[in-house]
Amino acid sequence: MEEDPDALSTVHGGSDTVPLDFWGREPWLKVNNVFTYGPVYTSAIREYNLSRGMPFFLMETAYEFEYGADEYRIRIQAYQAILSGAFGHLYGNNPIWHFEGPGLFRPTMGWKEALDSPGAKSMEVLFAFFSSRKWWLLEPDNKNRLLVDGMGNDMGRAVAATAGDGSYAVVYMPTNDAITVNLARISATSVRALWRDPTSGEVTEVEGSPLKAQRTGFKPQELNSRGYRDWILELIPQSPVAQSQ
Incomplete structure (x- = not known):
């Protein structure tokens, strides 16, 4: 010192x-x-x-x-x-x-x-x-307003964060159990949803994406490329909400 x-x-x-x-x-x-x-x-x-x-x-x-x-x-x-x-x-x-x-x-x-x-x-x-993202904008979903159900607990606790400017949100799921996400928390009328494999980085589109900005259930495939149950869910505004002039 x-x-x-x-x-x-x-x-x-x-x-x-x-x-x-x-x-x-x-x-x-x-x-x-x-x-x-x-x-x-x-x-x-x-x-x-x-x-x-x-x-x-x-x-x-x-x-x-x-x-x-x-x-x-x-x-x-x-x-x-x-x-x-x-x-x-x-x-x-x-x-x-x-x-x-x-x-x-x-x-x-x-x-x-x-x-x-x-x-x-x-x-x-x-x-x-x-x-690849503006990680410094992320604000934890500490009041479960984005991740509203299926978060689990302890080491199996799913965690979520949203960029302060509404440009994206991320959910990390330690298990492949179903979760419910309130997509209305993202500044968009529709949201593009992606599964990202945390072991390989491979990205696949969530079935039905883009999705309406409403409460939506998500469940990944059984196992990632290394045979584990964890996944990343990435949420990106597809049609941003129009800003008032």
Whole structure:
């Protein structure tokens, strides 16, 4: 801090701690974060709802290849963070963490092989998707006005966010159970709906799209290209509402 007082600073605390709760008045604390091994949605949406005026990110949660965390868990963590108010998240991979040295968990592969792990590839898809959109406009659907039914709970909790300018909305579904979305929350008379595979990035049109801007049920196909149940639903205005002159 003394060497570079203008550095962007935060704190890596213990699990289920939030820096603002302990160091909120310290001038060096510039960025907040959440750290949890539980459902990320719960911690992230709590911090978002507190509206404390400091951006936050997901500092740490389960690493791939530890505590049974596979690519599926890695994706759920990441999307629950980003669509619940976090400006980003940190992805952990156990073999890369230890670089084949001694560690907490016995590595199942070398670190170079782990660079191309299923979880790492999922993060490439996530990065490519959000980089193609104005991700900074996203506002979490914290009052369930967009995602109105079928959201689930805990690690199976579906999460949604809408761009503040009404240009698009995103729903991440950890399971392929049916959900209900109020498309009237999007500034459009009709909405184009797309399924995006979070493991490959492949996009397919939802049957019947474009859809009327009303409450609509969605249910993806059974499994994505990696054999898991999670999907991304992307919603884009097809016919924007005319602006008054």
